[in-house]
Amino acid sequence: MVPELTVTDFTASLYFYTEVLEFQIMVRRSDPEFAYINLGEAQLMLEQYHTEGWNTAELVKPLGRGVNFQIEVDDIKCVLTRVRKHGVPLYRDLSENTYRIGKTEACQREFLVQDPDGYLLRFCQFIE
Template sequence: MTLSNDVYWNRMVPELSVTDFSVSLNFYTQILGFSIMVRRRDPDFAYINLGEAQLMLEQYSSDAWNTAELIKPFGRGVNFQIDVDDIDVIYRRVMRNNVTLYRELKDSHYDIGNHIACQREFLLQDPDGYLLRFSQYIE
């Protein structure tokens, strides 16, 4: 969906409640390399992207759309797969910043019918525990 200035807005974008907005925004932008598309204050909010992957971050508030008490790690039962063009660039950034990995960089193979696909991937948790899976399709 294109709304303005030829910016592409995905039709489904996860919005993550975060406990310390400045820490989370720094993690996503300075460590992982996301860019800020939209920034708002009160409550703190950012719409961010890494290539075509988009997320929203919002400072946790008791007035927000909370369906239950948030207990760390947040996002239990879900991982966010973020497809990238060059996983090594992001992996080096993560290692340079001493981020603990949930799962090391490895190649995973998937049977997709008429052939086996290879996906290079690693997983980490953001400051609130959301599980992020960075992946690159390997021919």
């Protein structure tokens, strides 16, 4: 599954994802502005809001209410350092959490941040 996020300021969103978070651009096109991006195996699509888009209702910030996108990374401290370097406020600070999965438990370090439109991103690194 690859989520496509409608964004209100494509330039700001692309900067946030590529410069702050270091996603790579896989595909880029214009009219409307669009980018298919990835960070490791995590993939997202960004599309500038336009009236012909798949808009089911008026967009009111924060966008993406009720959903968070978990992005698994190999080095969470590296991502957190970049976020802090750019002065991006954290939604939730770095913590270690354990989740029960059937009869086993998974432990991960994670923090949450919102993108320029308010989409909630949860970066996590599994702990052995």
